[in-house]
Amino acid sequence: MKAVADKKKAKNIPEYIIYMYQMEDLLRVYNFNMEDIRQYVISHYPISEAEKTEAAIWFAHLAFEMKKAKVEETGHLPVTQELVDQLASLHWTLLKTDKDYFDLYQNAKPHLIRLLLEAGENAPKHEIQIAINAIYGQLLARLRSREVPAEILEANDSFGDILSYLNWIYFKQKESKTRQN
Numbered sequence: 001m002k003a004v005a006d007k008k009k010a011k012n013i014p015e016y017i018i019y020m021y022q023m024e025d026l027l028r029v030y031n032f033n034m035e036d037i038r039q040y041v042i043s044h045y046p047i048s049e050a051e052k053t054e055a056a057i058w059f060a061h062l063a064f065e066m067k068k069a070k071v072e073e074t075g076h077l078p079v080t081q082e083l084v085d086q087l088a089s090l091h092w093t094l095l096k097t098d099k100d101y102f103d104l105y106q107n108a109k110p111h112l113i114r115l116l117l118e119a120g121e122n123a124p125k126h127e128i129q130i131a132i133n134a135i136y137g138q139l140l141a142r143l144r145s146r147e148v149p150a151e152i153l154e155a156n157d158s159f160g161d162i163l164s165y166l167n168w169i170y171f172k173q174k175e176s177k178t179r180q181n
Helices: 002-011 013-029 034-040 049-068 078-097 099-122 127-143 150-180
Strands: none
Touching: 002 013, 002 049, 013 049, 013 078, 013 127, 013 150, 034 049, 078 099, 078 127, 078 150, 099 127, 099 150, 127 150
């Protein structure tokens, strides 16, 4: 679990964010009961005992951080949300400076507006959060064998395009900063 998270964080920030949301929800489903997590989740992974111990420690740390941040029932870890905010900041910059990104955004914009209007007062604080929430919602629907409406599938295709582009630029900038240091 930690290894999966680390791998995603090193290669695909939007996937990492969605994975962390999934892990937060997993802890919530088991009411932060680490014995249940060990018995019903960790024990079923085909990993060594040492890796299972490491996974249990990682889940315990996530549980501790969620309680500390008071996101036991709703919300997300601040460290994860900081990454969402970084993608949103990058989004706003690229809209002004990158025609290719702007074109991708134009495809996603009608879907973003529709979802924003549907959310009303409960709307997330920015468009990137809307896109991530929509893709995460699709993942949850599929895990529960629920049908996903065609308009959400279409929206998520366009959201996937903008999130992929943001991920590419995010790592390109990170690599550039590493070279400068």
